[in-house]
Amino acid sequence: EDQVTQSPEALRLQEGESSSLNCSYTVSGLRGLFWYRQDPGKGPEFLFTLYSAGEEKEKERLKATLTKKESFLHITAPKPEDSATYLCAVRGGSNYKLTFGKGTLLTVNP
Amino acid sequence: KAGVTQTPRYLIKTRGQQVTLSCSPISGHRSVSWYQQTPGQGLQFLFEYFSETQRNKGNFPGRFSGRQFSNSRSEMNVSTLELGDSALYLCASSPEMTGSTEAFFGQGTRLTVV
Numbered sequence: 001e002d003q004v005t006q007s008p009e010a011l012r013l014q015e016g017e018s019s020s021l022n023c024s025y026t027v028s029g030l031r032g033l034f035w036y037r038q039d040p041g042k043g044p045e046f047l048f049t050l051y052s053a054g055e056e057k058e059k060e061r062l063k064a065t066l067t068k069k070e071s072f073l074h075i076t077a078p079k080p081e082d083s084a085t086y087l088c089a090v091r092g093g094s095n096y097k098l099t100f101g102k103g104t105l106l107t108v109n110p
Numbered sequence: 111k112a113g114v115t116q117t118p119r120y121l122i123k124t125r126g127q128q129v130t131l132s133c134s135p136i137s138g139h140r141s142v143s144w145y146q147q148t149p150g151q152g153l154q155f156l157f158e159y160f161s162e163t164q165r166n167k168g169n170f171p172g173r174f175s176g177r178q179f180s181n182s183r184s185e186m187n188v189s190t191l192e193l194g195d196s197a198l199y200l201c202a203s204s205p206e207m208t209g210s211t212e213a214f215f216g217q218g219t220r221l222t223v224v
Contacts, residue, residue: 034212043114043200043215044153087153097143097166098202098213100153 002027002092006101013078013108021073021104027092033071034098035064036087044087078108112137114203114216122222128189131219135182135203142184143213144176147198156199159184160206188221196223 003026013019025033032051036044048057050066057064061082063074073086085105089098115134123129135142143158143166155168159178176186182203188195198220202213 032212036215041198041218041220043116043217046212046214049212089153096141097155097158097168098145098153099155100145102152 002090002099004088004090004099004101006086006088006104008104009102010105011107013075013106015079015108015110016077018074018076018078020075021086021106023071023073023088023101024069025071025088025090027090027099029093031091031093031096033066034089034091035071035073036089038085038087038103047086075106078106080108080110082106083108114201114214116199116201116216116219118219119217120220120222122224123191125191125193125223127191128187129191129221130185130187131199131201131221133184133186133201133203133216135184135201136214139203139205139214140182141204141206141211141213142178142182143202143204144184144186145200145202146170147200147218148196153200156186191223193223196221 005024007022035047038044048064053068061076065072085103087103089100117132141160144156145153147153158166162178173189178184198218200218202215204211204213
């Protein structure tokens, strides 16, 4: 069964203090690894899809990378508006469902 | 382009009642999936529909059911509600049913069972 573990559960940063979130996964035949951002009371907002080890994607202050066992979401010089829960999910094999991690709650203080 | 629309946004139901939630996918998307989100369990997969057929089902009791219509709109139904069914129910749509296609989520329906 596919498994996704995210760490840390919560991260508090000062504005401008760069850091990384981790997503470790176990999946049979990775078809895609997805990062989402979720604000309180709202649905997850799609950020990135990564398909194969070595792939990198960037969007504003966010950069996602992928290895065969884990993915990192790097946040460079974060701002308070980057505060949210960041979710990682995988799709694998012939089962098309998304398996999510529990998420990392990021708080950026001004 | 309009996003995924879920209705209603909020619901309060009494234990033992049943409820129907609605999801309109992004125009042109044919795959619709449903998830339950709770603070303790996170996002858990309920089921996925493609071309009016259920293709995948998660580990939920038979009280949870769904369907998809010819216009790709989907409904999920929960019968004999229990207190533990209180959650945010999320619908996601994808253009097609392939493993590499990203899913776009709606704002969810917040169900409270009292």
